[in-house]
Amino acid sequence: xxxxxxxxxTENGYINTSIQKGGIPGVSGCLEHATMIWEAIQRxxxxxxxxxxxxxxxxxxxxxxxxxxxxxxxxxxxVPEVIQVMLDDYFSGFRMRxxxxxxxxxxxxxxxxxxxxxxxxxxxxxxxxxxxxxxxEASAGPANLGGGCSMPSLKAFMDDTVICxxxxxxxxxxxxxxxxxxxxxxxxxxxxxxxxxxxxxxxxFTVAKQQIPTVSQEPVxxxxxxxxxxxxxxxxxxxxxxxxxxxxxxxxxxxxxxxxGKARLLTMLEESxxxxxxxxxxxxxxxxxxxxxxxIDEAKECxxxxxxxxxxxxxxxxxxxTTAKWWSKTEGKEKRDMIIDEIRNKEDSTRVQNAVQxxxxxxxxxxxxxxxxxxxxxxxxxxxxxxxxxKDEPPGRSHLM
Numbered sequence: 001x002x003x004x005x006x007x008x009x010t011e012n013g014y015i016n017t018s019i020q021k022g023g024i025p026g027v028s029g030c031l032e033h034a035t036m037i038w039e040a041i042q043r044x045x046x047x048x049x050x051x052x053x054x055x056x057x058x059x060x061x062x063x064x065x066x067x068x069x070x071x072x073x074x075x076x077x078x079v080p081e082v083i084q085v086m087l088d089d090y091f092s093g094f095r096m097r098x099x100x101x102x103x104x105x106x107x108x109x110x111x112x113x114x115x116x117x118x119x120x121x122x123x124x125x126x127x128x129x130x131x132x133x134x135x136x137e138a139s140a141g142p143a144n145l146g147g148g149c150s151m152p153s154l155k156a157f158m159d160d161t162v163i164c165x166x167x168x169x170x171x172x173x174x175x176x177x178x179x180x181x182x183x184x185x186x187x188x189x190x191x192x193x194x195x196x197x198x199x200x201x202x203x204x205f206t207v208a209k210q211q212i213p214t215v216s217q218e219p220v221x222x223x224x225x226x227x228x229x230x231x232x233x234x235x236x237x238x239x240x241x242x243x244x245x246x247x248x249x250x251x252x253x254x255x256x257x258x259x260x261g262k263a264r265l266l267t268m269l270e271e272s273x274x275x276x277x278x279x280x281x282x283x284x285x286x287x288x289x290x291x292x293x294x295x296i297d298e299a300k301e302c303x304x305x306x307x308x309x310x311x312x313x314x315x316x317x318x319x320x321x322t323t324a325k326w327w328s329k330t331e332g333k334e335k336r337d338m339i340i341d342e343i344r345n346k347e348d349s350t351r352v353q354n355a356v357q358x359x360x361x362x363x364x365x366x367x368x369x370x371x372x373x374x375x376x377x378x379x380x381x382x383x384x385x386x387x388x389x390x391k392d393e394p395p396g397r398s399h400l401m
Contacts, residue, residue, distance in 0.1 A: 002120040022158035023126040039282040057192040061159035063113040140169035257387035303327040310329040
């Protein structure tokens with residue numbers, strides 16, 4: 001039922017994926033949601049646009065959805081009556097009672113809340129939030145990002161709602177959302193919400209009759225903890241190739257994972273079905289020496305060249321022992337994985353080149369110049385097979401004579 005209801009809502013366009021990014025299969029919701037909000041903030045800073053951002057958190061998200069509201073949403077979206085009756089019977093069985101040492105209460109029917117862990121709960125919650133978001137969407141126009149680009153002023157990832165617009169439109173939409181939540185017997189949690197306005201103005205917003213703290217007043221605390229490896233700042237990638245060092249880094253460097261992560265993010269954004277993401281084309285900052293767009297273009301050209309050359313024999317395996325993947329015959333995730341693998345292969349070849357250059361760099365650095373005796377000793381240490389020739393010579397005879 002959950003799969004059929006999800007397909008029914010998405011295929012009929014009842015869920016606007018430009019606004020709601022969570023709970024929809026096949027949508028890179030978390031990446032697109034966070035990237036678009038970050039892009040809007042960065043563009044507003046560079047072009048000095050009037051933009052206020054509010055992050056709203058719903059209090060007790062799954063536990064606050066009324067069952068009557070779910071039935072109203074099912075009728076609004078013309079869901080078949082058979083499904084409505086089945087869900088009504090399902091939620092009518094939600095009961096609870098309290099027991100103490102002296103007595104036990106009667107069973108109480110629950111009229112609010114959907115079950116966490118149930119397969120149909122995510123799509124029901126998204127459907128309920130979609131009704132509220134559509135009712136509040138008309139309170140403000142699209143957010144101007146400059147350069148002729150715009151995006152919806154209202155963004156959501158499940159219960160986490162974000163408003164991005166000008167100050168007057170932001171206040172109007174916030175008031176509308178607050179009224180709608182009160183009508184649904186739901187409410188936002190001001191303590192977990194945050195606001196971001198102009199630096200030169202003390203802009204404050206209110207929801208549920210409480211002031212929303214700003215990002216500067218109460219910064220968002222990360223629940224996770226970043227652990228530093230204790231590596232000295234001057235450590236280079238030479239530690240990867242040094243066998244006698246106390247600290248031995250893995251063969252896959254952190255830089256490689258960083259590049260692959262950036263490439264994966266950009267390819268997922270390029271393949272997005274959201275027309276807003278394709279129009280805005282968020283930019284990814286990767287530094288001055290390495291550009292993710294150039295790396296992806298180079299990987300695509302290499303894959304196309306490999307397809308033109310055809311399948312070749314590698315190592316000691318015979319021709320045709322492995323199945324080759326061709327760029328023109330793949331699509332979607334498989335094509336994205338081919339780009340990531342090609343970037344990894346390039347990084348691997350770079351590491352091999354550095355490993356080969358390490359003895360040569362050491363030889364050119366430590367080898368004295370214009371000293372025949374030291375040249376002879378150095379050749380013995382560098383090339384063991386030449387030491388056998390020295391053992392066969394008569395004593396007292398110089399090899400250089």
